Amino acid sequence: MSSWVEGAAGSAYDSDNLPYGVFVRAGEEPRVGARIGDFVLDLAPVAAAEMLDVHAVFGEATLNEFLRQGRPVWDSIRTWLVGLVTDEAERDLVEPHLVPLDEVELRMPFAVGDYVDFYASLHHASNVGLMFRPDQEPLLPNWRHLPVGYHGRGGTVVPSGTPVIRPSGQRRGETGPVFGPSTRLDIEAELGFVVGGSSTLGTPIAAEDFADHVFGVVGLNDWSARDIQAWEYVPLGPFLGKSFATSISAWVTPLAALAAAWTDLPGQDPEPLAYLAPGATRGLDIDVEVVLNGEVVSRPPYSTMYWSPAQMLAHLTVNGASTRAGDLFGSGTISGPDKDQRGSFLELSWGGTEPFDGHTFLEDGDEVVLRYSAPGAGGGRISLGDVVGRIEPART
Known part of the structure; x- marks a missing residue:
């Protein structure tokens, strides 16, 4: 109606x-x-x-x-x-x-409690593996057995439209580390899940109880300084290369609005462990547009993801970690199998070696808009909130 x-x-x-x-x-x-x-x-x-x-x-x-x-x-x-x-x-x-x-x-639509970001796209993880480990298997041995993630910084999650200041930090130099503004600033087009209610410390959330604990979704851009990240991430993973800013849409789309968008994901092999509920592999038919300075440069489809939202929440809490209203978890970069479906500039430029439309990584003054749409219950398409960010020069 x-x-x-x-x-x-x-x-x-x-x-x-x-x-x-x-x-x-x-x-x-x-x-x-x-x-x-x-x-x-x-x-x-x-x-x-x-x-x-x-x-x-x-x-x-x-x-x-x-x-x-x-x-x-x-x-x-x-x-x-x-x-x-x-x-x-x-x-x-x-x-x-x-x-x-x-x-x-x-x-800002909600005060973020804890923020966890996953790595749930097979195509994104495979592309990154091919770039950085060309002589090895693209996926590390654990990747197909659990949703890989890292604990981010809730205090730097900002609403759409907030300027993104180029971060500074250590990066690898020719003879040792150097300090300065990132020269490989990137985006990650993601979907964020907003947790409501709460859970009890020590009690995992079952995959089938996803809808009782997740209120809705936001568009999410996990800005990434690839040079800082590459120097720091071994052995404990992302830190300063990620924590300077994460942008989300100002609108939170409730799960009820996405009732017509649920779809089966492509499949998982091998079958995951029981707590990841092999039957809970439903994803969302959400299309994303990555717009750089007014031009669409990529269209990543969320329906190609490997790990489902319910599996991510189940894994997040399987050790007994509790949740609270306002917690946020991200899908990780959404990338499809085709070149024009890649959700990061790292992939679109293949590590900076293959410029796309004259671009590799972000320059000061660049504006990125992430747009999202999904099937609506009325038969048309609904829009999720845009995520907008403009790059400002470093302040050091």
Whole structure:
């Protein structure tokens, strides 16, 4: 059922989408809204007018309190929200609280707790292996047995539109390490998963319980300084080459909006261990566009990933690690089998040796936009929030 909101019907932000975010108008405090068409619905006054038990969560400056409520509340609010924007009888209540997007500033949608980034694309991992270990098997022995990941820095996850300052650090020189701004600054086009509710320390989350613990998804760009990363990553993995900035979309798309997007992933061989639930290999049919300075340079498909979102969460917690509302985990670079489906400039330029459209790694002033779309329940396509970042010079 399409929305009565002007311009929303048939758009990528119709009633089958309704992502959540945090917005602010001049002179007012930030609070939670939902996007419908080119408007933000200010949820706090509408929920208060209808005396919803959880109305106060929409007056918060982040989504975290709403994330803590859990799946039954998320689902009931979604049903209520769809009714508001599709039932003409609700128009008099809702219309005064529709705010044009161009009148608001979007903020960080949730306060990030822990941030974990995975390495779940077979094509990306194989490409990296071929580049850096040309005389060996591209995949390391553990890769097909578990979702490889690293623990990132939650405090430097920033909302779309935040400038990205070129990081400085150590990198390999001709006779030893040198210090200075990164010269191989890169992107990683990813999908991020936003955790809600909480789990108990010592109790793993089963793969089949994914939907009870994940609220929704965001677009994610895991900016990467490849020269810093290459020098530091042995033996403990990424550190300063990753932790300077990770950008996410300002809109969080709830899992309910992606009901029509679930699909079988290509398959896993050998069969994973039982806790990774061989039957939990469903992924998402989400298309990504990588746009550099206004030109599309790649279209990575998330449907080609090897490890599923449910398997990543199960592995993240199998040792008893607990989760909390606002935790975030990323898919790792999304890359498909074709050259124009690679989700990093490292791959698109094959380590800087094969420029694409005159580019290798990022220059100061470059702007990267990641765009996402998926099948919607209404039969069309919905858009996930864009992830935008412009490179600024180093400050050292």
